[in-house]
Amino acid sequence: MPQYSIRDLAEEFDVTTRTMRFYESEGLLHPSRKGQTRIYNDKDRIALKLVIRGKRLGFSLAESKELIQLYNPKGANETQLRRVLDKIQQQKNALDQQIEDIRVMQLELEEAERRCLETLGDNNNSNP
Amino acid sequence: MPQYSIRDLAEEFDVTTRTMRFYESEGLLHPSRKGQTRIYNDKDRIALKLVIRGKRLGFSLAESKELIQLYNPKGANETQLRRVLDKIQQQKNALDQQIEDIRVMQLELEEAERRCLETLGDNNNSNP
DNA sequence: CTTACAGTTTACGTTAACGTCAACTTAAAG
DNA sequence: CTTTAAGTTGACGTTAACGTAAACTGTAAG
Numbered sequence: 441m442p443q444y445s446i447r448d449l450a451e452e453f454d455v456t457t458r459t460m461r462f463y464e465s466e467g468l469l470h471p472s473r474k475g476q477t478r479i480y481n482d483k484d485r486i487a488l489k490l491v492i493r494g495k496r497l498g499f500s501l502a503e504s505k506e507l508i509q510l511y512n513p514k515g516a517n518e519t520q521l522r523r524v525l526d527k528i529q530q531q532k533n534a535l536d537q538q539i540e541d542i543r544v545m546q547l548e549l550e551e552a553e554r555r556c557l558e559t560l561g562d563n564n565n566s567n568p
Numbered sequence: 569m570p571q572y573s574i575r576d577l578a579e580e581f582d583v584t585t586r587t588m589r590f591y592e593s594e595g596l597l598h599p600s601r602k603g604q605t606r607i608y609n610d611k612d613r614i615a616l617k618l619v620i621r622g623k624r625l626g627f628s629l630a631e632s633k634e635l636i637q638l639y640n641p642k643g644a645n646e647t648q649l650r651r652v653l654d655k656i657q658q659q660k661n662a663l664d665q666q667i668e669d670i671r672v673m674q675l676e677l678e679e680a681e682r683r684c685l686e687t688l689g690d691n692n693n694s695n696p
Numbered sequence: 697c698t699t700a701c702a703g704t705t706t707a708c709g710t711t712a713a714c715g716t717c718a719a720c721t722t723a724a725a726g
Numbered sequence: 727c728t729t730t731a732a733g734t735t736g737a738c739g740t741t742a743a744c745g746t747a748a749a750c751t752g753t754a755a756g
Contacts, residue, residue: 538624549656700755
């Protein structure tokens with residue numbers, strides 16, 4: 441099983457070591473220790489990747505933490521599993537809303553682009 | 569031309585009046601005044617809608633402010649217009665990245681969903 | 697007139713997400 | 727052994743995005 445130092449992951453995902461320790465204190469990462477030095481495994485790596493991607497989408501750390509937990513139906517009973525499935529569905533809906541927002545923004549940006557290009561064309565015609 | 573009070577827009581977009589005044593102080597909104605009372609027009613309404621949508625996508629107010637400016641190639645010369653076009657392109661690329669992130673998240677959520685359903689199925693088989 | 701309500705400015709408070717710094721330990725290199 | 731580098735734990739500082747409270751003004755209703 442692959443292991444990583446704090447610096448390994450910090451460099452890979454372009455965050456500071458301070459950030460990694462902060463995430464641990466917030467319960468997002470759970471490195472083991474060799475002496476007092478942190479040792480990260482693949483599960484932490486996946487979690488970190490998820491947090492970083494979440495940030496690009498405007499997720500708070502608390503939201504990303506929930507997301508991480510959705511990926512571990514560890515020792516969960518049926519009731520818990522059903523709650524997890526419900527959360528997953530909510531997340532999927534939220535992402536659908538985001539996609540819709542992005543779609544609208546892209547259309548608006550293309551409108552803006554057209555207006556710019558038009559104005560450029562007009563200027564060139566009136567400035568020979 | 570339609571006009572809105574601060575409360576009109578605050579209720580429509582579910583923000584507080586404090587937020588609206590804050591956005592004004594940050595240069596995102598530019599209401600006129602009747603006496604000292606703020607009067608908003610359609611341009612402000614559009615800008616506000618854009619900011620709200622931006623927030624759902626994780627944009628900072630500074631980023632949304634830039635976006636707003638992209639929609640007004642007002643008294644811009646050719647050099648400025650080209651810079652605007654460049655920014656528009658950057659924004660479109662950023663949105664493409666977001667869509668990719670969302671796509672990955674959705675796939676992962678569906679994996680998680682499958683794992684949950686599997687576990688549920690197993691439990692039912694071993695608990696008759 | 698006064699009561700009530702909506703709006704205004706000013707200013708200090710708050711939370712999330714780290715940055716920064718100090719003081720320390722451990723590990724490896726020269 | 728000393729230096730150097732990378733790690734550690736506090737603890738305090740910072741920024742964005744508002745919340746909250748105080749003190750004031752205008753205006754419509756009873």
